[in-house]
Amino acid sequence: MSSSREIALLTNPAAGKGRGLRVRDEVLPRFRSAGLTVRSLVGRDADEALDLARASVADGVEAVVVVGGDGMVNLGLQVTASTPTALGIIPAGTGNDVARTVGLTRKDPMAAADRIVRALATGERRRMDLARTGGRYYATVMAAGFDAVVNERANTMRWPRGQMRYNLATLAELRTFTPRPYVLDLDGTEVRLEAMLVAIGNGPSFGGGLRIAEGALLDDGLLDVVVIKPMSRLGLVRTYPRLFRGTHTTHPQYERHRARRVTVAAPGIVGYADGERFGPLPLTIECVPDALGVLA
The missing domain is CATH 3.40.50.10330 (Probable inorganic polyphosphate/atp-NAD kinase; domain 1)
Structure with missing residues (x-):
């Protein structure tokens, strides 16, 4: 053979x-x-x-x-x-x-x-785009806000295992988390803002079905940049279940941009994508069109 x-x-x-x-x-x-x-x-x-x-x-x-x-x-x-x-x-x-x-x-x-x-x-083959930063690729979403901070804390915890570790990390971070100042470069256009969360999506979901980048397509040559602008902790908790349905897109603090190349900078944030640690911000992410053939 x-x-x-x-x-x-x-x-x-x-x-x-x-x-x-x-x-x-x-x-x-x-x-x-x-x-x-x-x-x-x-x-x-x-x-x-x-x-x-x-x-x-x-x-x-x-x-x-x-x-x-x-x-x-x-x-x-x-x-x-x-x-x-x-x-x-x-x-x-x-x-x-x-x-x-x-x-x-x-x-x-x-x-x-x-x-x-x-x-x-x-x-x-199903052809799909990938996102690339620092020579590494990802397929889903780069978390660069509150969700990334939770992931970073969970990685330092030895107990408990599984989803409960992330639940406890979420509670711990929620008590002290405040909006961060972000600088975004979207295909050469600079945007300065404060946000609870910024996510750069090649695909629509991460974290086991959280559709943070609802509407993102795997074959359009673009990244979806989602911003959740400042809201109360209670508001963040109430909005969370909507992420599983993708209905958070109607929230007044939701904002979406689309770009081929994105640089995201904010203090104290480590970027995670596909559940993997990619490194501290700032990070520059670019869409690589038609980068992968999937047997699906």
Whole structure:
């Protein structure tokens, strides 16, 4: 069998509290029964996983298929973006926002595997844009406000695990959080404002279905820059549930801009995208059109 019919299956063993490995064992026979040669890869940590994926792409595999959540998808992006190698997604994490955006669900991993097999057989690819900053790519949303501060605090906490850690971090930050002064550069136009939250969306959602960048499209060559202007803490809490429905866009403190290249600066904020830490602001993010082929 030629190397063009070989795929790398990269699994996050910690995804979904161990669900990643169980899902891998479920879908692996499906790929092999379709006549594919499968390199089943598990890294001891993110760095090793990245090295394994990069080596597979260098060897000419047709696709890198990731089993996990948005963090594992983000890792896969780094080695497949702007290359002929396709990315396949078997959602098995907590958030799965990238998978959800391309129509995949965690509930049915075999359906995701079937779509990958079919796309490999037909040559079909869903083309999508990516966002890039500092040489790293992301697919969903760059959090650069209150949500990013919560993520940063949660990463310093050893207890509890899972979603409760983020709930406690949210409560801790909510007591002291105040609007930050932001400077935005939108395709060369400077905007100065105060905001509770700024998010730069390539796709519409992050954080397990929070549709902060409602209306963002994966193939329009643009980034959606969402601003939540100052509001009370109670107002922020009341608005939060609307993010799951995307109805926050009618709130008077909501503002949206669209640009190909964005620089965002604010004191005391570390940017997070696809759930991964990207680094302190200021950050410059650019849209990279048609950067990725997804097997979906």
